[in-house]
Amino acid sequence: MPIKKKTKKLEPQDKKLIEEIIRVDHAGEHGATQIYRGQLAIFNENTEFGKEIKEMAEQEEIHKSTFDELIVKEDVKPTIMFPIWNIAGYALGVGTALLGKKAAMACTVAVEEVIGQHYEEQAEELKKRKINPQLLKTVKKFREDELEHHDTGVEHQAEMTTGYILLSKTIKQLCYTAIKISKKY
Template sequence: MNVMTASADPRIDIAPLLARIAGLLGDLRSDHAGETGAVMIYRGILAGSADPAIRAFATEHLATEAGHLRLLEAMLAPGQRSILLPIWRVAGFLTGWLPAIAGPRAVYATIEAVETFVDHHYEEQIVKLGRTGEEGALRRLLETCQGEEVHHRDEAAAALGTAPRGALLRAWAFVVGSGSAAAVAAARRI
């Protein structure tokens, strides 16, 4: 379900915000890198799975993530983006492809882990922003993206159901969450 709203205006002038809000460029750079990785996760899932339900899930979510990426690309000049994007593309693809070849539960556990991290990542940024002017516009855009990521997480969690998650699935989810945190830390700086 792609619910990106027209109120999420990609023409936000971030220049005055960058001068006023410490760390904002790093935050937005990490968001852009993360959405780049997310697009590649879903492409990896599509490359690795023939399961019709997984392919439908991935296709729908890929469209949403591609929309998020377009919004961030409209705000950030190429020189403001992470130089590590080639690494995020490969890592994202493998993060989708490996679980796709392992099966649906691995895919859903991956998405649940990634989107849990992303929810918290966006929240850390949202609370720093005011509600009016360009700050408010950026806040609303990030809230929209966050809401859609939470929707992805909740869909994946529902698909996983209440069946116990084995040690391997829990370990993989830990690796995915930790890897996401490390990627954000690197993208904020580089």
Template structure:
């Protein structure tokens, strides 16, 4: 397997996560940071220090996380619909690809379920363009499959390149938040760390799909440069709109 695309993108956001760790409380209400304590000058020894003071997310941080969950849910919906539209056409001519297509779809379905749960748990409004993205994603999957196996794989290459970059940006932003909190002397709560781990795990699986696509002749699609650039531009536009609408 050609792992170069994965390693290149994954390095941008630091160490790769390995496990899903579900969120435990709504981001909109939970307290994620703990203020440090100092030893009392008159009371118990340090081994029985008082409970740490808690600090909630700021409104700006809540808005960022809500936007991230909204666009991630929309993106994973689109991914499941692309594979659903591609699979029957691709495997009809290339039956040996059935296990790979099923594997990639199954992972996207888990990603979609993960963000559905987070959207519901944290009371985040889904994008208002949900129906439009559904139609466009199905159309993209069907049209690229009709063009042939190479075009279908080029679609996966283009989409996963943008999605990998997008998840890296989210991870980087959250890690910057964590670094800032720690620099102020706060211990970071487990929920925000769990969210980073979840994003890393999903990011890594998306980049595996990119590698699978390249290994299965995505770059032999004609014209590869035009097809992938158009799809990547569409993905960037959909991400930008879904973050806001």
């Protein structure tokens, strides 16, 4: 089948932005599925709590597949840190789950706060440059999902976790670092 030609030739800086968005979101969504995979290795997915985690995990799977498709379609090189983020995500999921339900949800709250903000910034930039409306739509939709996950975490008393502030700060810092590296490399 012939490959469909893209209609508009992008400016180099716009092409770079789109590549960065796809590379970092691809890594992030894989990381997210790994976090939940780790948590579901600890929590029984047939319990009320496990089902909540599973529901978020299933949405992350959709996000992940979307960026799996986009990375191929737009011919973007995945981040070189990809295997590391996958291991780190899984470890973070297992680690927080071992600390308990509230800590597991605190992980979601911290991650989604960063990711929600991150998607928002991407959406703003795409809107400003008036490029790739399809990607803009995706980013906006996923942002809504992430904010729902965030709220689910808060509803589960994530903020009542012992050592919440430190845990949250550490996880957020990890996310910022992962984003910074994965955009470029």
